[in-house]
Amino acid sequence: MLSNRIAALISGLSLSLLVVTSPAVLAADTEELKPHEDQGGTAREIVSKLEMLHYNKLKVGDEMSAGLWDEYIDSLDPTKSYFLSSDIDEFRQWRTKLDDDLRAGNVDRGFDIYNRYRLRISDRLNNIVSQLENGLPEFDFTKEESLELDREDSAWPKSISEADDLWRKRLKSSVLNLRLTDKSDEEIADLLKRRYKGQLKRLSQQNSDDVFELYMNSLTRLYDPHSNYLSPRSLENFNMSMSLSLEGIGAVLQMEDEYTKVARLVAGGPADRTGKIKPNDKIVAVGQDKDGEMVDVVGWRLDDVVDLIRGSAGTFVRLETIPTGGDGSHRTITIKRSKVKLEDQAAKKAIFEFSDGEQSYKIGVINLPTFYIDFEAYRRRDPNYKSTTRDVARLLDELQKEGVDGVILDLRNNGGGSLQEATMLTDLFIDQGPVVQIRHANEQISRHNRSRSRAMYRGPLMVLINRLSASASEIFAGAIQDYNRGLVVGNQSFGKGTVQTMAPLKEGQLKITQSKFYRVSGDSTQHAGVKPDISMPQLIDSEQVGESAYDTALPWDRIHAVRHAKYFNLKDLVPTLSKKHEKRTAVDPxxxxxxxxxxxxxxxxxxxxxxxxxxxxxxxxxxxxxxxxxxxxxxxxxxxxxxxxxxxxxxxxxxEDTAPVGGPTEITLEDDPVLNEAGYIMADFIGLKKHANSPQVANFD
Known part of the structure; x- marks a missing residue:
């Protein structure tokens, strides 16, 4: 499952065997962290707002307290490597009392658990650094033994000797991983020493805000994965990430155990344009410019890694990554930082010819990386403001003038964006009618997002989606599918069907889920996403990526459908199209x-x-x-x-560096077998529709 431990500050470090000291004595350079007075009031505010405003309407009681206890300890020690079982037994007495504490504005127990955790890490780090001062410990790499990769169902060590053996294996694994990258023992010892000293330094810089944020987010994640508390520092980073002036590589990062992992690439951004970074790749080191020293970032705080990667437009950053699905070997990628501009994310078109075996057809392809709008120009009432719908309308007009027989709208990797644009884009393809239903926390259902004009394009249409098509993409694809307006082809989409708003707090803000999207058919886009009419081979593991991969994702459900048109009789065509598709792809290299x-x-x-x-x-x-x-x-x-x-x-x-340095990439069929096959499906669709003489607007329901 995709980890819900994004908020973990330091976890899963690859350390060595050493002695664990008594919890009664802190390491020399480690002081206990204590909550300040305002955090108690903020905790009460968070509980109150979650209970009143969240879509789920869950009450913070004993059951929620037990969930908070589980989630908090899991976020601190997901690999069950730091705490001893005696620590867990000691903490268990508080398992159903944390709710009463929070209502009283008391977060002391959250801090007590964290201070024990911090002590355990401090002891381990200090001892391993001391060992590494004399070089690497001796390991027998001819011995037949292994290290557990997934300790979710394992127990915490029952004794110091059991913990020591686990750490011996973890350090041995770290050393072996580095040996396999052709590093010498001296280089490995130096790298690990610097890594753990850096982690000690960051551990000493932790403050009460960090602990409070971690504790509160263990609570918010019980409601759903998209609700979270942002401390003043995190709020500043969040606002910066939402700003158009943000300069960097265009990647959304998250923590998973000791690694910083790529969660999503910003369409049209510098990282996306390299073609060499994928979701789930792990970043292990960061270097400035083309020849700066690579800084090991394993075990770093997420915001510290982001600070290191972020930089001025025009400068270079180098990332050392472990590609997902590989053999563990590392790859270094050089990226030129730049602003992610609207032009880089703008819709673009191309025309290709495909045959159904009897006749050739001109197929227009429109690639849409995101649902964008220049809000500033829109607010100024600039008549030439840039938006998804305006750009796609212009491209559709050009394609129709060039005599295309059908259009493919490519929404692969489109993570969403403006709901307004998703609605207005749908308006280009259907006549008047509802596009999406929104149910709010108060159970009221809004149906104001409607198509209000006659369709601009009425010809054959296909929407291409994949697992990274989310939110606004799912609203558009779901509407096209429900209206039988066009074929939906590709993979089951992400399944992000919730809406978040920001609620102010005494300290920081609460991002809280308050609404849920529903298709005109009544089906939610949440969790299940949009399922294609014709499936392509899966390229992204849905167990690792997607809403269903989150432990606390809100469930799929449905509400009443709303009256909407049915444009084509696709149900009779899809079986034939699927057979042709399967026959082609069964032998396609x-x-x-x-x-x-x-x-x-x-x-x-x-x-x-x-x-x-x-x-x-x-x-x-x-x-x-x-x-x-x-x-x-x-x-x-x-x-x-x-x-x-x-x-x-x-x-x-x-x-070899063949990726463009800047600007949007062109649409090509080379190295894109999915788009190529989509073209053949579209040609078959046009041919079959002609023979079937399928009427437009067949019926209403």
Whole structure:
């Protein structure tokens, strides 16, 4: 499951065997953190606003207290590596009392648990740094042993010796990972020493605001994953991330255990344009400019990593990453920072020809990375303000003048944006009618988001989605599907069907879920997302990415449908289109490769343990590399291309910097088998619709 431990400040550090001191004595450089008076009042405010304003209407009682206790300890120690079972037994007496504390404005127990956690880390870090001053401990890398990768169902260590053995394996794994990147023992010892000293420094910089935010977010996550408390510092970062003046790489990051992980790429941003960073990639080091020293960021606070990556437009930053689904080897990517401009995210078009076997058709493709609007120009009443709908309307007009037979609207990786734009965009393709229903926390249902004009484009339409199509994308795709206005093709979408608002607090603000989206059919877009009429091979693991991957995501449900038109009789066409699609892709080299690649990556993701035997790991990496090479060469041979002579040759071609330095990328079919196949589905759709003589606006319900 996608971790709900985003708020963890320091967790899962790869440390060594050492002695755990008594909890009664703090490490010399570690002081207990205590709440300040205003935080009690803020805690009462948060409880009150959650109970009154949140869509879920949950009451903070004993059951919620137990959930808070579980979530807080899990956010601190997700790998069950810091606390001893005796610590957990001691804390368990408070499991159903935290709700009473919060109502009384008392957060002391949250701080008590955190201070024990901080003590455990401080002791471990100080001891490991002391050991590393004399070089690496001796490890037997010929021994057959392994390290658990997923300790969610494991118990906390019952004794110091049991904890020591776990840390011995964790440090051995860290050393082995670095040995496999061809680092010497001296380099490894130096890197780990600097890593843990840095973590000690950041640990000493923790303050009561950090602890309070972590504790409160353990509560808000019980309501849903998108509600959270923002401390004054986090609020400043949040406001900066929402500003058009933000300069950086255009990536949304989150914490998972000790790593900073890429959660999402901003469409059209610098990272997106490299084509070399994917969701779930882990960032292990950051370097400034093209030759600056790489700074290890494993175990860093999320906002500190963001500060290191963020910088002025025109400067360069280097990221050392561990690509998802790989063998654990590292890749360094150079990115030129820039502002994410509206022009970079603007809709663009292209025209391609496809045949259904009998006739060729001109298919227009409009790529839409996000639902954008220049609010500042709109508020100034600038008649030329830039927006999604205005740009797509212009492109549609151009495509129709160029005589296209059908249009594909590509919403893959479109994480959403303006609800107003999603509604207005739908207006270009349907006549008057509702687009989305919104149910609020007070159970009132709003249906004001409507199409108000006659459709501008009435021809064959396809909407292309994938797992990263979310929010506004799902509203648009759901409306097109419910109206039978066009085909929806691709993968099940993200499933983010909730709306958040900001509520002011005595200190900071509360981002709180207050509404939920529903399609005109009555189905929620929450959790389940939009399911395509015709499916493409899965490229993103839905167990790792998507609303359903969050433990506390609000459930799917439905309300009453609203009266809406049905434009085409798609139900009779989809089975034939699906058969043609399956027949083509069963032998298509690119689709064979994509399916094999996903299956192989899924198998690796399911691993429960990793070997600590060096030769076994080397052999595992060699097997993985050969498997990747074999899959790629099978694809190349089937396409009449020269196979790679070695994995090194393949890797070199993959690492070559061919990505554009700036500006929006062009729409091409090369290296995009999904778009290419979508074109053939559209050609079949146009041909079948002609033969079926399917009427426009077949009926109403």
């Amino acid at each position: 690119d689709f064979v490769f994509l399916r094999k690649q996903f299956e192989y990556q899924s198998e690796r993701a399911d691993r429960k343990a990793v070997s600590l035997n060096e030769q076994a790991r080397i052999q595992e990496r060699e097997n993985l590399n050969q498997e990747i090479l074999a899959m790629e060469n099978e694809r190349r041979k089937a396409k009449g291309l020269e196979p790679y002579e070695s994995f090194e040759a393949y890797e070199k071609s993959e690492s």
